[in-house]
Amino acid sequence: xxxxxxxxxxxxxxxxxxxxxxxxxxxxxxxxxxxxxxxxxxxxxxxxxxxxxxxxxxxxxxxxxxxxxxxxxxxxxxxxxxxxxxxxxxxxxxxxxxxxxxxxxxxxxxxxxxxxxxxxxxxxxxxxxxxxxxxxxxxxxxxxxxxxxxxxxxxxxxxxxxxxxxxxxxxxxxxxxxxxxxxxxxxxxxxxxxxxxxxxxxxxxxxxxxxxxxxxxxxxxxxxxxxxxxxxxxxxxxxxxxxxxxxxxxxxxxxxxxxxxxxxxxxxxxxxxxxx
Numbered sequence: 268x269x270x271x272x273x274x275x276x277x278x279x280x281x282x283x284x285x286x287x288x289x290x291x292x293x294x295x296x297x298x299x300x301x302x303x304x305x306x307x308x309x310x311x312x313x314x315x316x317x318x319x320x321x322x323x324x325x326x327x328x329x330x331x332x333x334x335x336x337x338x339x340x341x342x343x344x345x346x347x348x349x350x351x352x353x354x355x356x357x358x359x360x361x362x363x364x365x366x367x368x369x370x371x372x373x374x375x376x377x378x379x380x381x382x383x384x385x386x387x388x389x390x391x392x393x394x395x396x397x398x399x400x401x402x403x404x405x406x407x408x409x410x411x412x413x414x415x416x417x418x419x420x421x422x423x424x425x426x427x428x429x430x431x432x433x434x435x436x437x438x439x440x441x442x443x444x445x446x447x448x449x450x451x452x453x454x455x456x457x458x459x460x461x462x463x464x465x466x467x468x469x470x471x472x473x474x475x476x477x478x479x480x481x482x483x484x485x486x487x488x489x490x491x492x493x494x495x496x497x498x499x500x501x502x503x504x505x506x507x508x509x510x511x512x513x514x515x516x517x518x519x520x521x522x523x524x525x526x527x528x529x530x531x532x533x534x535x536x537x538x539x540x541x542x543x
Contacts, residue, residue, distance in 0.1 A: 291480075298334040311338050321388070339388035341369075346382040347470035358470060360435070360442070360530055369448065382536045418540045419480075420457040421504060422509065423488055423524050425446055425542075432534040442532040443487065443525030450492055450520045452511040455484045456502045457526075457539075465494045465508075472523065473514025478502060485530075490515050491525035 278493035290296070290310035298307070306326070308315040319328065321339040330336075344355055352374070356363035367374045369387040378384075426448040435440040460480040468475045476496060479485050492512025496502060511522045526533045 269457060290308070293338050294340060296336045296338055298330045298332055298336065300332045302330055304328045304330055307336065311317045313338055313340065317388075341388060342386040344384045344386055346378045346380055346384065347469050348380045348475070349467060350378055350380075352376075352378065353464055353477075353511060354468045354470070354475075355384065355386075356530075357464075357468075360527070361386055362530055408429045418538060419484075420486065420526065420538045421455075422539055423454050423486075423540065424452055424522060425458050426452075426522070429518070429521060432532070432536060434534075436533065442527075443489075443523055444535050445518070446522045446524060448511045448522055450510075450512050454488050454491060454509045454511055454522055455505045455541075456508050457504070457524075458484075459504045460486070460502060462496050462498050462500045462502060465496050465498050465500075468515065471516050473517065474509065474512065475515075476508045478508070483529040487523075487525040487527070490517040490521060491526075 272346070288348070291312045293311060296311065304318065308318055311318070313386055316334060317339050318324070321337045338359045342359065344359070352363040354368070355378070356366060359366075364374055365387055366384060367371075367376065414416065417540055424446065426446040428444050429447050430441060430445040432444055433439060435442070435526060454476075456478055458478075458480050460478040463479045464475060464477040465475065466475065468489070470486075474489070474494050475490035476488045476491065476494055477485055478487075482532045488509060490512055491509040491514060493510040494508070496506075496508045497512070502508060511520065513520050515523075517523070524535060526538055
């Protein structure tokens with residue numbers, strides 16, 4: 268009898284595991300035959316206009332079977348002690364000015380523990396490129412090749428990568444790489460720049476340093492045992508900015524390292540030189 272009950276429970280779990288995500292929790296929807304935009308929006312419980320904007324749909328908004336639609340969802344963040352506009356924005360990869368606007372706040376408004384913030388979903392839009400002649404296209408391609416051959420970022424320390432980058436389009440996304448290293452190892456600036464943040468981030472990163480490198484690029488160094496630079500300080504490439512540790516959500520002695528361009532996480536493996 269007991270064995271039968273266990274088998275029944277296991278079967279139920281298997282069935283549940285194979286069930287699709289409920290419509291009100293989907294972040295991507297594949298259109299089935301006969302579906303309309305209004306029907307998708309109603310089942311997803313997301314305003315129709317947001318789905319239109321997220322997918323660049325044009326009137327009359329007819330859908331086709333098999334079409335994939337992004338379903339933008341608003342997230343919520345409950346402010347914890349030690350949170351700041353910077354740390355909240357960094358965690359969700361959404362500029363603080365956009366979060367402030369979504370919540371009717373001024374950008375310099377102080378945050379209070381327990382305060383609930385709406386985190387807007389930003390839709391990336393590509394600027395239309397002007398038509399280029401064959402000569403200018405060839406010159407652009409040559410410039411891109413030369414730029415890719417010169418890596419502007421260096422490794423912050425030597426060690427084994429425990430976990431790599433996974434884009435935010437995946438449910439188990441990971442915005443950077445985790446590098447195993449003994450506690451107390453010197454962590455060095457990946458490129459020259461100015462320190463944007465240096466201190467404790469209470470939710471996830473522990474002791475954190477973020478450096479602005481210009482042109483929209485930032486690098487981040489988390490799980491540190493000690494921070495050795497200050498905000499607004501100029502740093503050189505290779506200069507020590509802290510010591511590695513196991514603070515925050517570290518799984519052991521390691522460094523969490525990120526690169527972002529215009530606040531969008533970029534795979535560091537694509538920007539770093541080949542490890543020696």
